Amino acid sequence: MAKKKLIILAHGIGNGVEGFHKDWEKVLAEHHDLTNVVVKGLSWEDVLQKVADKYPVVSGTLAEIVAMCGFPDLKKWVGNESWKEFQDYVMDVLVYVGLQDMWLMIQDSCVLKLEELRKDQGTGQSFPESDTILIGHSLGAAMLPHLVWREYAFTGTIPYHGMILLASPLGFQSPNRMICQDFLQRMGEIFGGSRDNTLARFARAWNMRGKNKLKFINNENDIVCSDVKYQIPVTGELVDLIPLRQGFDPAEVKILNDEHKGCVEYVSFGQRDPGEIAANHDVLAYLKLKPFNDALAALLK
Amino acid sequence: MERYLRTAFIAFILTLQATVVFAGRLPDSLAQYKEKTQLLVADERNPQVKTYLLRCLSGAELLKGLEAGDLRVPPAFDALIKSRRDAQGELTAETSGVQGVVEENDAFIAHLQPYRKAEYINLVALQEELLERKYFKSETAKNANFLEGYINGRWSLTRSDYSDSFGQEHLGVAPWEAIFRFEPALAFDHGAQVAILGTAGLSYAFFPDIDRSKTPMVFREDFWSKWVQKSGLRLGVGVGNLDDRAKLLLGAGTQLNALGLWGLYKPDGEAFLFGLSASDLSKFKKFISWF
Numbered sequence: 001m002a003k004k005k006l007i008i009l010a011h012g013i014g015n016g017v018e019g020f021h022k023d024w025e026k027v028l029a030e031h032h033d034l035t036n037v038v039v040k041g042l043s044w045e046d047v048l049q050k051v052a053d054k055y056p057v058v059s060g061t062l063a064e065i066v067a068m069c070g071f072p073d074l075k076k077w078v079g080n081e082s083w084k085e086f087q088d089y090v091m092d093v094l095v096y097v098g099l100q101d102m103w104l105m106i107q108d109s110c111v112l113k114l115e116e117l118r119k120d121q122g123t124g125q126s127f128p129e130s131d132t133i134l135i136g137h138s139l140g141a142a143m144l145p146h147l148v149w150r151e152y153a154f155t156g157t158i159p160y161h162g163m164i165l166l167a168s169p170l171g172f173q174s175p176n177r178m179i180c181q182d183f184l185q186r187m188g189e190i191f192g193g194s195r196d197n198t199l200a201r202f203a204r205a206w207n208m209r210g211k212n213k214l215k216f217i218n219n220e221n222d223i224v225c226s227d228v229k230y231q232i233p234v235t236g237e238l239v240d241l242i243p244l245r246q247g248f249d250p251a252e253v254k255i256l257n258d259e260h261k262g263c264v265e266y267v268s269f270g271q272r273d274p275g276e277i278a279a280n281h282d283v284l285a286y287l288k289l290k291p292f293n294d295a296l297a298a299l300l301k
Numbered sequence: 302m303e304r305y306l307r308t309a310f311i312a313f314i315l316t317l318q319a320t321v322v323f324a325g326r327l328p329d330s331l332a333q334y335k336e337k338t339q340l341l342v343a344d345e346r347n348p349q350v351k352t353y354l355l356r357c358l359s360g361a362e363l364l365k366g367l368e369a370g371d372l373r374v375p376p377a378f379d380a381l382i383k384s385r386r387d388a389q390g391e392l393t394a395e396t397s398g399v400q401g402v403v404e405e406n407d408a409f410i411a412h413l414q415p416y417r418k419a420e421y422i423n424l425v426a427l428q429e430e431l432l433e434r435k436y437f438k439s440e441t442a443k444n445a446n447f448l449e450g451y452i453n454g455r456w457s458l459t460r461s462d463y464s465d466s467f468g469q470e471h472l473g474v475a476p477w478e479a480i481f482r483f484e485p486a487l488a489f490d491h492g493a494q495v496a497i498l499g500t501a502g503l504s505y506a507f508f509p510d511i512d513r514s515k516t517p518m519v520f521r522e523d524f525w526s527k528w529v530q531k532s533g534l535r536l537g538v539g540v541g542n543l544d545d546r547a548k549l550l551l552g553a554g555t556q557l558n559a560l561g562l563w564g565l566y567k568p569d570g571e572a573f574l575f576g577l578s579a580s581d582l583s584k585f586k587k588f589i590s591w592f
Contacts, residue, residue, distance in 0.1 A: 054436065055450035100454030101432060101461050101474075108429035115422055129418075130410055154467065155417045156382040156389075159410045189464050191386070205389070207398035208406040259394045 003036070005161070005300060006127040008117055010042040010110075012138020012167070012224075012283070013092045018043050027287040032300060038127070040117045044143065047109045051095045051102045089224070092139055093169070098180055110147055129159035133299050137283040138224055141168035141216075142183045146190075149202060153191040158205050162213040162299040166286040167225045170216075171248035199252055203259035215295040216256070216264045218247060221272050222280045230274050241274065265291045327369045327416060334412040335361055338405050345401045353388050353396070357405055360384035361413070369416060370516045378417050379468065385409075421467075423517040428472040430520070432461070434530070435478060435506045445480075452479050458503075476506045480535065486578035488541040488550060488565055496541030496550055498563070498578055504533025504556070537563065537578075552576060 007028070009021045021041025028034060096103060118126045136144040144163060152158050173195075174182035184195045192198030206214040218225040226247045229238040248256065248264065256264045267289055270280035279285070286292060338358050345351040360381040367374050389397070396402065436445075453459040459477045466473025480502040487493040507525035511518055520526075537552045554563035554576070563576030 050437075054445050055447045098454075099450040100463075101436065101459075102450060102454065104461050104463050104474075105429060105432040105436070107463075108425050108432065111422070111425045112429065130407075150463075151418075151421065153386075153465070154382065154421050155414055156385040157406055157409055157414055159414055159418070191464075201390070204392065204394060204397045207394065208389075208402055210403055211398065259397075 003131060004127070005037050006118065006132045007037055007039045008042050008114060008132060008134050009039065010134070010136040010140030010144050011045065012136070012140045013089045017045065023284065024287060027284055028296070031288075031293045032296060037300065038120070042110065042113055042117060042140070044106065044110050044113065044140075047106050048092055048095055051099070051106065052092075055095070055099060055102070089139075096139060096143070097183060097186065100181070103186065106143070107146055107150060110143060111150070114147065130161055133161050133296070134163040135166070135296075136163075136168070137166045137286065138281065139169065141165035142170050142172075145170055145202065146183070146187060149187050149190050149192075152205055158209060160209075162209070162215075163206070164215045164217065164292065164295050164299075166217050166283065166292065167219060167222050167281055168216055169224050169246060171225070171246065171252060173245040175244055195252065196255055199248075199255050200259050203256050203263060206260050206263070211261065212295065212298045214260050214263045215291075216248075217286065217289065217291050217295070218264070218266050219270065219280055219286070220266050220268050221270045221276075223277055224281050226266070228272060230272050267291055327364065327367060327374070330412040330416070331361060331364050334408050337408040337412075341401045341405055341408075347396065347399065347401070349391070349393075349396050350399055350401045353392060354401060354405055356388035357385060357409070360388070364413070372514060374416070375420060375513070378420070381413075382417070419517070424467045424472060427511060427518060427520065428467070428474060431471055431474040431508055434508065435474060435476070438530070446482065448481055449479060452481065471508045472511065474508070476508055478504045478506065478533075480504060480533070484537075484561060484578040486539065486541075486561070486563065486576050488543065488563075488574045488576045490541075490543050490567070490572065490574045494541050494543050496539050496543075496565075496576065498537040498539030498550070498552070498561075498576070500535045500537040500554070500561070500578070502533055502535030502554075502556070504531055506531050535561065537565075541565075541567075543567065550574070550576075554578070 009024050011020050019041065020043060021039060024041070025034070025039040028039065096106060115126075118129070118132060120127060134144050134148070136142075144165065145168075148158055148160065148163065170183050172182050174180045174185065177185055181189075184198055187202070188194060188198040192201045203214060220226045221228055223242055223246060227240055227242075227245060229240050231237070232239050253264045269285060269289070270276050335358060338354055338361070342351060342354045342358065345354060363377040363381045363384075364374070367377060392402065456479060459475050459479050461475055462469060462473040480500065482500050484498050484500055486496040486498045488496045507523075507529050509520035509522045509526040512521040533556060535554045535556065537550070537554060539550045539552070540547050541550045542548075548567055548569050550565045550567055552563045552565035554561050556562075561576075561578035563578060565574040565576045566572075567574060
């Protein structure tokens with residue numbers, strides 16, 4: 001009988017309710033035989049919320065922060081729903097990356113949650129890490145690399161079978177790294193140093209698990225992981241609604257792809273319409289993509 | 302809270318189970334790892350990969366003669382991991398994925414990594430508990446503000462060190478916490494008078510020591526960590542409505558649960574006053590969330 005594999009799904013913003021992974025699993029089941037696969041969800045919204053409750057930034061203050069970050073065009077051109085979603089995203093990102101000690105506590109909590117999830121309810125035994133596949137979306141696709149990298153720094157190896165990161169904001173670059181660290185800077189402080197060296201070491205560490213073990217899949221129309229320019233109605237002008245770098249730059253993509261062959265793939269779905277921001281970031285849409293399913297099929301072999 | 306305790310408890314049990322299973326087996330595991338890696342060395346033709354494998358073997362020698370649970374195991378692993386990471390730094394995109402390196406890594410994961418992983422989970426659970434004590438286990442823990450959170454995460458005195466932190470005292474978690482708040486207060490000068498104080502202070506969390514001689518490691522509580530838990534001093538500048546006029550107030554105080562106790566000085570009139578402030582700002586947070 002084939003050994004069972006465990007897939008751990010880590011949510012991003014706004015879809016972290018307990019049992020969130022059921023919808024994800026349904027889509028996975030449409031594309032893969034999950035007979036010998038156990039799918040579990042790593043729900044960490046409760047920790048994010050706990051920190052957000054302690055350090056609340058209510059709408060008024062959040063608006064100040066968002067305005068300070070220079071997003072006036074975004075607020076002007078997206079609908080209310082998308083704007084609200086973006087505010088939620090900024091809040092979760094602020095909580096996760098803006099408060100260093102809280103980041104550490106969230107990370108610790110996620111490490112313990114993952115450890116708990118690896119335990120098979122039936123047998124009481126833990127799934128080996130080498131049979132565990134990690135899949136993250138959005139902020140979850142920044143939390144997982146941090147988690148893996150901390151473990152690598154302490155244990156000298158990445159033990160997991162593979163990792164797929166959808167719409168990862170890992171490439172986001174802080175406009176002022178002295179004031180607010182970005183995701184890669186934090187990884188570099190754990191181990192690796194500069195952005196380029198951290199990315200190279202991270203991708204190379206996955207080589208030691210074998211080929212096709214790490215995959216980033218980003219929608220080029222998704223503002224969370226790509227620098228999208230929208231055409232403004234009437235004027236036809238192309239405007240980047242978020243004047244920050246969200247995605248990896250071409251040189252960084254090259255580093256990643258050189259170190260772990262083909263590990264970054266850009267796809268295009270949805271319309272470059274400010275009203276489609278949520279749809280272009282939708283996890284279920286990502287899970288239906290061929291590149292994702294090819295990557296997962298390779299890991300499930 | 303219940304969730305955290307449950308998670309920490311499960312991690313603790315997992316660690317305990319793992320430790321019991323591992324007891325006395327480290328020498329066997331080391332021998333199996335070395336045997337596999339020596340075979341890989343013998344078969345390897347690429348000089349760079351061969352050097353890497355020999356460095357891995359040399360690092361593993363640091364565990365020679367040690368049993369799981371021996372106090373010398375964690376520092377030996379520290380040195381082994383550092384040497385291993387240094388050796389990996391010499392690999393390239395091509396050599397890091399060759400069969401010899403992948404198989405050595407598989408052998409490391411199968412035979413040696415579980416010991417280190419058990420220690421890792423143990424330390425992470427303890428570190429999470431320290432952060433919980435510092436930031437969430439006090440009467441006013443939920444009355445912080447974003448500014449405090451930001452400063453506590455940036456100031457070297459108060460922020461945790463997460464790079465290579467587990468060897469440090471308190472696992473890199475700083476016991477100091479900065480507090481910046483506006484607090485409504487009462488200044489007692491011929492009766493209670495309303496005042497508002499801007500306060501800045503530092504509190505100190507009395508953390509337990511980590512007993513590294515136990516497997517798994519546990520906290521070693523003392524009087525301070527068990528009963529006092531947290532203490533601190535504050536300085537304040539504020540305005541009080543004294544004698545129907547707004548008067549400047551300076552003061553020093555301390556916090557007792559949700560109450561601030563103040564010794565205040567009124568420069569205008571050179572008078573000393575006693576003051577009480579409310580540290581529980583949950584009702585006002587909506588309006589003054591920056592503070």
